[in-house]
Amino acid sequence: MPELSDSLQKVIAPAISKEIANNQDVMIDALYPIMGGMISKYVTQSIKELMEQINRKIENGLSTERFKRKLKAKFTGVSETELLMEESSDAVISALFVIHKDTGLLISSASMAKREIDDPQMVASMASAIKDFINDWINKHQENKEEIQILSYGNATLYIESAGSVYVIAFLDSEPDYELRSEINRFFASIVKQYALYFQNFDGDDSAPEVSEISQKMQDYLLLQTDFDRSSTSVQKHNPAKLIFLALGVLLLGYGGYIANEWYKIRILETQIKQKTAQEITLNAHDNTIELNGYVDTLKHIPEVIDLIGEKTGKPVINHLILSTKGQEYLFAKQQKNIQDDEQKLTLLQKQFSETTKPVLESIAELQKKIVLLEAKETEIHHILHIKDEIASKLFTAMKNNPFYNRQEQALDFAKLHLFSVQQVDYNPKEINAVKKTFEHYLSVLLPYRAYLKKIIIEGHSDSSGTAANNMVLTQKRADVVKTYLLKQPFVQKAHIENLLESVGSASKEIILVNDQEDHNASRRIMIRFELDPDMVYETMQKVFNIQQKDDIINRNGSKEKL
Amino acid sequence: MISKKIILIGDFATGKTSFIRRYVDNQFSDTYLSTIGVKISRKNIALEHETVQGLIWDIEGGTEIKPVNTTYLTGAHGCIIVADITREETIEHIANYLKTIGDIIPSAPVILVLNKRDMLENITAKNILEQVKQQYGQTVNDIYLGSAKSGSGVEEVFYTLAHSMLT
Numbered sequence: 001m002p003e004l005s006d007s008l009q010k011v012i013a014p015a016i017s018k019e020i021a022n023n024q025d026v027m028i029d030a031l032y033p034i035m036g037g038m039i040s041k042y043v044t045q046s047i048k049e050l051m052e053q054i055n056r057k058i059e060n061g062l063s064t065e066r067f068k069r070k071l072k073a074k075f076t077g078v079s080e081t082e083l084l085m086e087e088s089s090d091a092v093i094s095a096l097f098v099i100h101k102d103t104g105l106l107i108s109s110a111s112m113a114k115r116e117i118d119d120p121q122m123v124a125s126m127a128s129a130i131k132d133f134i135n136d137w138i139n140k141h142q143e144n145k146e147e148i149q150i151l152s153y154g155n156a157t158l159y160i161e162s163a164g165s166v167y168v169i170a171f172l173d174s175e176p177d178y179e180l181r182s183e184i185n186r187f188f189a190s191i192v193k194q195y196a197l198y199f200q201n202f203d204g205d206d207s208a209p210e211v212s213e214i215s216q217k218m219q220d221y222l223l224l225q226t227d228f229d230r231s232s233t234s235v236q237k238h239n240p241a242k243l244i245f246l247a248l249g250v251l252l253l254g255y256g257g258y259i260a261n262e263w264y265k266i267r268i269l270e271t272q273i274k275q276k277t278a279q280e281i282t283l284n285a286h287d288n289t290i291e292l293n294g295y296v297d298t299l300k301h302i303p304e305v306i307d308l309i310g311e312k313t314g315k316p317v318i319n320h321l322i323l324s325t326k327g328q329e330y331l332f333a334k335q336q337k338n339i340q341d342d343e344q345k346l347t348l349l350q351k352q353f354s355e356t357t358k359p360v361l362e363s364i365a366e367l368q369k370k371i372v373l374l375e376a377k378e379t380e381i382h383h384i385l386h387i388k389d390e391i392a393s394k395l396f397t398a399m400k401n402n403p404f405y406n407r408q409e410q411a412l413d414f415a416k417l418h419l420f421s422v423q424q425v426d427y428n429p430k431e432i433n434a435v436k437k438t439f440e441h442y443l444s445v446l447l448p449y450r451a452y453l454k455k456i457i458i459e460g461h462s463d464s465s466g467t468a469a470n471n472m473v474l475t476q477k478r479a480d481v482v483k484t485y486l487l488k489q490p491f492v493q494k495a496h497i498e499n500l501l502e503s504v505g506s507a508s509k510e511i512i513l514v515n516d517q518e519d520h521n522a523s524r525r526i527m528i529r530f531e532l533d534p535d536m537v538y539e540t541m542q543k544v545f546n547i548q549q550k551d552d553i554i555n556r557n558g559s560k561e562k563l
Numbered sequence: 564m565i566s567k568k569i570i571l572i573g574d575f576a577t578g579k580t581s582f583i584r585r586y587v588d589n590q591f592s593d594t595y596l597s598t599i600g601v602k603i604s605r606k607n608i609a610l611e612h613e614t615v616q617g618l619i620w621d622i623e624g625g626t627e628i629k630p631v632n633t634t635y636l637t638g639a640h641g642c643i644i645v646a647d648i649t650r651e652e653t654i655e656h657i658a659n660y661l662k663t664i665g666d667i668i669p670s671a672p673v674i675l676v677l678n679k680r681d682m683l684e685n686i687t688a689k690n691i692l693e694q695v696k697q698q699y700g701q702t703v704n705d706i707y708l709g710s711a712k713s714g715s716g717v718e719e720v721f722y723t724l725a726h727s728m729l730t
Binding site (some may be wrong): 100102104105106119121122125126127132133135137203204205206211319392 | 564565566567568600602605616618620634635636638639640647713
């Protein structure tokens with residue numbers, strides 16, 4: 001691969017030497033797709049080294065350093081090129097870490113005097129996390145499985161080289177050139193070769209003898225590097241570390257001044273608060289907040305203090321003040337008194353409330369009683385007013401299948417019986433039994449309403465033959481004989497309805513027509529109907545109203561007594 | 564001294580960073596700051612006869628859109644899964660994390676923490692703990708109720724894990 005690199009460099013370098021100074025990225029982009037990642041890497045490296053050489057030549061072309069180097073080459077016999085190479089290797093390794101790849105735990109470390117790294121274990125873990133993150137990202141976005149090798153920030157550079165179960169991190173003050181990287185790799189390879197088994201079985205225990213052995217080897221390696229630097233003919237450039245420290249010093253000085261100023265402001269504020277509140281309150285300034293600390297006797301000044309701090313600093317306040325025992329006792333006593341006062345007020349209010357509501361509740365109870373009474377009366381009135389409908393409904397239910405029941409007139413009509421012969425008073429004994437049974441049924445429905453019944457009428461009817469006078473007499477007699485028959489029946493006697501039964505002759509007023517022709521047999525018949533007593537209904541209604549009036553009188557008197 | 568890599572994983576905003584902060588610095592803040600990538604802390608865990616240096620990796624919480632970066636799990640000696648006891652879905656996702664751990668670091672002991680117990684009544688928190696124990700009790704080394712806010716259970720979790728890592 002170096003041969004390829006050299007060949008390419010010979011061909012490409014003269015042609016592009018004028019262009020690459022300003023278009024390095026373009027060159028890489030153009031070459032990469034054609035030559036592939038591996039070749040691109042070496043070409044990039046070659047171009048970079050060529051760039052470095054050209055830059056140095058430009059920098060030193062007319063400098064006194066060039067004349068010094070020429071003189072040194074004359075006296076020492078070392079070629080100017082070799083001296084130039086030595087000058088290029090100016091990156092200094094300040095520390096070496098060997099880190100377990102899987103766990104990110106530090107196995108061993110070494111660092112140059114005065115360049116020790118604080119908390120190397122944490123640094124190793126963080127470097128491991130960063131490396132994992134970048135490798136993961138690279139492998140997600142590239143087909144080639146490659147690992148990050150250089151991490152650089154300002155003049156600080158981390159060179160990472162992996163092998164098996166460990167990797168080494170070299171901390172440098174500038175990016176290492178190819179030779180230095182190769183040198184580190186050779187050293188690292190010797191370590192890995194010697195301690196491979198230990199690395200594979202590393203369990204986090206840093207007390208093993210191998211750890212101190214590796215550390216010593218790395219320390220020796222760093223010392224050798226320092227010796228080489230001292231004995232080398234390298235040009236003493238401005239030390240970047242010194243510059244960093246200088247810059248850091250200036251920054252720290254400025255920061256210190258800022259902190260001191262802030263501290264002074266806070267102390268002044270504390271004094272002002274003390275003057276206002278007579279309380280010892282300590283202020284701790286944080287980046288975005290001011291924290292209140294200390295003991296206070298009272299909390300009443302807190303809003304005032306918060307306003308003052310807000311006005312002076314513009315920062316929100318975190319209150320960590322603690323109320324002193326004295327203050328707590330005072331507050332406790334105050335709150336206890338408040339509670340007692342509130343209890344008294346509450347008791348008073350409860351008393352007032354119950355006194356105010358008592359008559360209202362009593363009135364409500366009375367009204368409720370009245371409503372119940374009125375509802376009962378309403379039901380009764382409704383019942384009275386609709387008593388005829390009620391009887392009709394019950395008759396229909398009881399007798400809807402009876403052929404002699406006339407629903408429209410709520411009456412019994414025996415037209416379908418051949419009860420009487422022409423001009424005959426006496427009934428047909430074969431048919432009278434049907435009258436008895438039907439009437440018994442009819443009466444059983446009427447009896448519960450007996451109080452409202454005025455009479456039960458037995459109507460005698462004739463056909464249209466004969467004179468009206470004769471028919472009147474005839475039908476009266478027919479009604480009479482049926483009445484006499486019924487009065488003899490035990491169910492009638494048991495019901496004591498003698499005074500209710502009334503016989504009436506209707507002559508031929510209600511003959512039966514079939515297809516506009518009189519059915520003489522049917523016309524000669526008996527009908528039985530009931531009649532309600534309107535006086536009884538009226539009397540009952542009045543009775544209900546009278547009771548109501550009486551109740552009203554009682555209520556009025558009762559109210560008067562209470563008042 | 565023996566050093567061990569400990570990882571904390573779980574859904575976002577379950578309180579992993581607060582849990583570590585309570586353990587390492589004994590501090591707590593209600594302010595929520597999302598962890599990006601990973602944050603590493605260190606604390607020595609004192610056991611009866613020895614001390615373990617815990618390198619605690621606080622890994623960015625997983626979401627449905629952006630799952631946990633499993634690269635950081637590699638080589639961990641112990642694992643703490645943190646769920647938010649007030650968010651049922653974070654408890655449901657424990658199974659996913661256990662699967663990931665089983666794939667990458669099968670021999671690492673696992674402790675399950677139901678964080679933010681201070682936000683629930685004791686009886687409610689204990690009921691949830693019992694349910695979680697029934698579900699995962701056989702799979703993990705131990706299950707704790709914890710509160711980064713009050714500090715409850717924090718020391719015990721790391722102590723138990725350190726003990727498990729050495730046995």
